[in-house]
Amino acid sequence: MVSFGIFSLSVCLNHILCNDFCVADLSPSAPRVNGFPCKDRANVTSKDFLFTDFRTAGNVSVTGTNAYPSFGTVLEYPALNTLGITHVRLDFGIGGVVPPHTHPFASETLFVVKGSIYTGFISFDGVLYAETLQQGDIYIFPKGTLHFQINVGTGPAISFNSLNSQAPGFLVAANQLLLSNIPAAVLESSLGISKAKDLNLLEASVPPFWG
Incomplete structure (x- = not known):
């Protein structure tokens, strides 16, 4: 066995840490880790x-x-x-x-x-x-x-x-600023808006798709 610091060649050969790919298993029963678990390598095809x-x-x-x-x-x-x-x-x-x-x-x-x-x-x-x-x-x-x-x-x-x-x-600036329940007084002062109706107009104008 050839050692590489705290890792070893045997670890890589066992496909535990050193996989060249890890096609995500998106099934609801798959355990969640940092990212997604790997699809069984035997079931991976070029189509993946x-x-x-x-x-x-x-x-x-x-x-x-x-x-x-x-x-x-x-x-x-x-x-x-x-x-x-x-x-x-x-x-x-x-x-x-x-x-x-x-x-x-x-x-x-x-x-x-x-x-x-x-x-x-x-x-x-x-x-x-x-x-x-x-x-x-x-x-x-x-x-x-x-x-x-x-x-x-x-x-x-x-x-x-x-x-x-x-x-x-993916954080859209308008949505973060206007649609995140920041107190109106904070936004009015920060944006130089003197009337709440102006703020309401801005909030209503934000395209909902980008939320």
Whole structure:
């Protein structure tokens, strides 16, 4: 037996800690750990590693912002389990917007598949870094930063986004601020709103899809 610190070659050979993959077992009876337990390796096939959901465009008309995210998380794509990856397809109608949001547990890259997208993030010292991207361009959003996307082209746009966590988190700024039961007095003072009816108008205007 060859030792590697506190681990050993025998541990890896027994497929206890050193699996190259761990296709998630999403069945209700499977025990829950940090992530999902592994599907029995004997039942894994090449189809487990194939994901085809991004072949179909998302319905941008249902979100209230004319943009739609199609997710490829471990729940839709169990082969991602333990690999630290999440994928997203973003479809944009003309003028479509993905609202400002954060992923507290992941950095993200955006690759423009089609169209022209203005995108950017706010750094921790309050600086906006933003560019207009064309087909084939990539932009990166550092972990935890507030970022957004808007289609600034004359037709539909598509991007393919990757995040370096299977559970990146998705926190929409407007929902957190306006729909999380923060006392009205706090919001009125923080936003410079003098009348509660103005606050009510803002709350009612938040697109529910992105909650």
